Amino acid sequence: MILRRFLLALVLACMTTVVLADSYEASISSARLGDTRQLVSLLNRGIDPNTIDEQGNSLLLLAAREGHLRTVQAILQYRPNVLHRNLAGDSALMLATLGGHRDVVDELLDAGAELNHDGWTPLIYAAFQGHLDLVEKFIERGADVHALAPNESNALMFAARNGHIQVVRRLLQTDIDLYHQNDRGFTAETWALSSGNTDIARLIEQERERRRPIRLEIN
Structure with a gap:
């Protein structure tokens, strides 16, 4: 038994x-x-x-x-x-962003998905892929434009390298660092130049000039 x-x-x-x-x-x-x-x-x-x-x-x-x-x-x-x-x-939000699944991104944001954390971020993925509307959405929701990927590159640098000029224009409206260098020594401007994106490099150069403090000469 x-x-x-x-x-x-x-x-x-x-x-x-x-x-x-x-x-x-x-x-x-x-x-x-x-x-x-x-x-x-x-x-x-x-x-x-x-x-x-x-x-x-x-x-x-x-x-x-x-x-x-x-x-x-x-x-x-x-x-x-x-x-x-x-x-x-x-994260789920990062993968939805990478694929450009905008409706899914909205659902995840409403559910409390995280925008700012260590490593790659949704904003960096959006900039990398050239998803301007998602870049705009994330910035409006408080994404940290100074966040860095593991190779020390920021969102502007990836957009500049990959030729996403509209994303570059939007990021230049923030206070993102134009002089930051990644682990290969590239800035956003020099990475754009090395990738043949001279129009983007020129935009960044113009923004650097605009931000440069005006020096008043006293006679």
Whole structure:
């Protein structure tokens, strides 16, 4: 009798493990593919909304990265950690920004996603990709224009290197540092020049001249 009970418990434990493993894989796949109905069903059955894959991507990160707005909205109903960052240091907001998924960005901002933190930031990603509207949105919401990526480059430097002149124009309206050098010794102006973006380099030079204090000569 005791042996029979032990074997029954062992079988049930194995079945439970298989079910949990299947549910885990299904939740990851549903978030990535935007299968909102299946994911909600799994969440209602007890799957943790903060479930992560091997790279540290949560369900929210996976859905945000792919731009699945309805799936993101559904996950947010279960109060996941919107500040979670994967092993590469990316948050859901950062990945949505990188992909230019504007509706998802709005949802995440309204849910309390973080704009300012160490490492890459949403503003830097927006500038890197040339998403002017997102750069504007983040600045209006208090993004730190002085934030630096791991290579010590700021948002202006990436926009200048990548040729995003409208983003450069917008960033030049802030008090962003025009003289800052990254770990390769580039400033925004010299990085623009090295990339062949002479029009951008000229804009930055003009802004440097404009900011230079006027010296009054006393006769």
